[in-house]
Amino acid sequence: MPTMLETVQDATKRKTIIADCVTVIDEEVAAKGGIGGLAIKGAYKVVKGVKPGFIHEAVDGLLDDFSKQLDPLAQEARDKGKRVPEFFEANRSRVADALLSITDGRAQRSRHAMVKSTYEKLRPSAKKNVEEAVPRVARLIDKYTSA
Numbered sequence: 001m002p003t004m005l006e007t008v009q010d011a012t013k014r015k016t017i018i019a020d021c022v023t024v025i026d027e028e029v030a031a032k033g034g035i036g037g038l039a040i041k042g043a044y045k046v047v048k049g050v051k052p053g054f055i056h057e058a059v060d061g062l063l064d065d066f067s068k069q070l071d072p073l074a075q076e077a078r079d080k081g082k083r084v085p086e087f088f089e090a091n092r093s094r095v096a097d098a099l100l101s102i103t104d105g106r107a108q109r110s111r112h113a114m115v116k117s118t119y120e121k122l123r124p125s126a127k128k129n130v131e132e133a134v135p136r137v138a139r140l141i142d143k144y145t146s147a
Contacts, residue, residue: 004067088138096130
């Protein structure tokens with residue numbers, strides 16, 4: 001089975017993977033409810049407004065790092081005889097921590113003050129939101145890496 005990193009580095013698949021990732025993000029944001037959901041939706045709209053295609057570019061820029069962080073967890077799932085969605089769902093906290101380790105670093109280095117400020121405001125609730133996204137993320141990974 002190909003690793004996630006091998007898969008995302010395949011130029012013929014990368015554009016489709018990025019588009020699917022953007023869809024996952026859009027679906028996660030749209031599914032948010034309540035006052036917290038309104039804040040997330042508003043922040044997402046701001047981030048998308050920074051420049052056309054910003055989310056697509058951000059995903060493209062993060063994809064290799066995310067893959068490097070999640071590959072060991074995907075391999076652990078396989079070593080234990082479990083499918084990635086099942087294993088990731090049971091290990092939501094670990095998956096979220098792996099993903100957030102990348103975005104935390106990137107946010108700190110961002111040249112876009114508005115993006116950085118928005119991320120800092122949302123970061124306290126980020127782990128919960130990322131954990132909620134894990135099932136969709138895991139299905140996406142499984143789609144491209146299962147035999």
